[in-house]
Amino acid sequence: MIRDALLLQLGYNATLVTLGAALLGMAAGVGGTFLFLRKRALVSDAISHATLPGVALAFIVMVALGGDGRNLVGLLTGAAVSAALGLLIVTWLSSKTRLAEDAAIGAVLSVFFGFGIVLLTVIQTMTAGRQAGLEGFLLGSTAGMLRSDALVIAVSAALTLALVLLMRRPLTLASFDPEFARSTGQNVTRTDLIMMALVLAVTVVGLKIVGLILIVALLIIPPVTARFWTERTDHVVLIAGLLGGVSAYVGAAISAAMPNVPTGPIIVLVGFALFACSLLLSPARGVVSAYLRHRAYQRQVHLRQGLLALAHGQPIYERLTLRLLRRQGWALPDGVATPEGQGRAARAMRDETRWQVIRRDPAYEAAAARYDGLTPIESVLTADQIAEVDSRIEVAT
Template identity: 50%
Template sequence: MIDSFWQALTFTAGYNTTLVTLGSAMLGASAGMIGSFIVLRKRSLVSDAVSHATLPGLVLAFIILALLTGDGRWLPGLLIGAAASAAIGLWGVQAISSRTRLGEDAAIGAVLSTLFGLGVVLITVVQALNVKGQSGIDSYLVGATAGMLASEAQLIGISALVVLIVVFMFRRQFLLVCFDRQYAYTRGINADHIDMMMLLLLLTVTVIGLKVTGLILIVALTIIPPVTGRFWTDRPSRLIAIAALCGALSGYIGAAASSSASGLPTGPLIVLTAFLLFSIGLLFSPRRGMVAMLLAQHRFRRRVHLRQGLLSLARDEAIYDDLTLKVLRRHGYIRRDGVATPPGRVAARDAEHEEHLWSLYRQLYPDEAAQLDHQGLDPIEESLPPDMVSSLENRLPSPARSAR
């Protein structure tokens, strides 16, 4: 199994497997890119509605093709049917939310449940037909690439590449509409048309991803990579690039793992790979990761204890807190018996002087002081302009200034 997985990763497992792996990677990249704009636009639930709305059109297209040809597994026809019903569902969400008092979330819930229920009913009709391929229709729920033809893999790969190129070309307009629709109008951009283009691209990604990840899990491929990118950057352009990379890796590794053994579902493996990348960002991101946050909290706590310990030394107050004593000893500010060392007395005097400056600043400029973080923990010379520090020094009472 490991050898098969490695062959799939290195594109030596055969022509068809290589096409599927590359197509899945391009699908993941395009889903990550368009999903970034959907997440930034705060319309993630729309992708859920679109994916579930594809089921009745998919099954109805299968029934029609089966009655006409005896075999309903012609992929282009199935994708056309899925796209048609998804477009109807998208139009229903837009119409309900714009022409009634219901919010978009309520409209999505109504359309999603209704169309998905209709699709499940149509699946039972398919099982009663005397045609080929009834069992294969279930593969579109969770994805399956084992029996994919080379022509089908080429269609998915080319479609994903086209979507990827279109999203890349219009990324600036998409970002402008996501953050400021009114400003986009002043720049001559029709925000309504851009919104519709984003939704159509989302619909396209959803439809071409049915064979790979399935209609239930394709929504994860449009949401998890952008959320993963959010852990690593604050810049939208970098977020889009990271989301595309995470989506491509998810599709590439998931499809390779699926082809390494028979019976492994493609969609769940792709989503699990995306979740693995998400977990890495959640834990180890240097800015928003849980490990970084715990370390920052730990450092902040020690800074507070160090500051309070130095102020206690300056005021000749007894120190009983074990952590405060430990921090002071680690910095060499007190001996093991608790007596201040010469560097400790200097640091304590400086800390008390800064405390007087901060107290005067809070008294003179309360509004500005309220907006500063970690007052007293950061050196005042690094937090305030030099002229402000000099002004505070000059206005400091004489006893506090002489203590310096």
């Protein structure tokens, strides 16, 4: 069943929704990257929660006008209006009053959501509201979606993605280095507005698929995950778009196969699984590679100290050092150096003595600053300099 869903074999509607989800996921990943780089990731949480009263009001208005309250375009329009209002209030509170942005976000998020809940309970008491299914907007539900709704979602997701791709250059510049962007004549305030409009579009389009509580995850998790794989902004944008697309596609497909489960949580968990893998396995920042690097460093330090101890003829009590020396074939189990170990030890000792000399000499200050007990001296001094240092050592002895 899940394989069928992944291969888009579950019928026209499910296919449309899954593809729409993938497009939306890409748009969210790319748009979220700019938000993440501007360190404003949680603004999207306020925006998404602020959609609820709009959805509910749109339903009430459409029913009052005698129409079908479930018209998706109408509901999404209402969502967009109230989300924009929420965003405006966040901006106003954090720029015009002394409140910080996090307080403004939290206030808008909780108050709009609370008011939305009030309206939802009003709708439940309306005769037309019993089967409204607006709860699907909380956590996303793609089961039993109308064909027209699926089309609306797929088309608007494609449009959002196109918009993101179109605006990618100014957005990259403004989010990576706003000062520089301003100095090149770019209107950063306007770019910020466009970024927020994009986030708004992603949120509104994603309402039916991911749900308003969890859409923020689709904007945050892919960029954070992408950050583990690269240090370059343009690559973060690409990878985040890819990751967002994959998680939304896989999540929507799984959900199509399991109609009882809300779609949003599945998409988020697929995204989180990708994140967890990256956290563990990424070559530069991953936990595993950090651990391996740490072990390699530890080995180096222990070997070096062990060799110096051998050179001084001191006994080695430290177990790890002894084991490492034995494994290299530089020492016997009782801690006595092998012939090769003796050579290595003498070389380490000579290196150390040279370091001691140049660290005492102000003329070598720059080179001596690189002393950490591990760096071979050949990497900081030329052969001539080493010969000069050696001649001094001979005089001293």
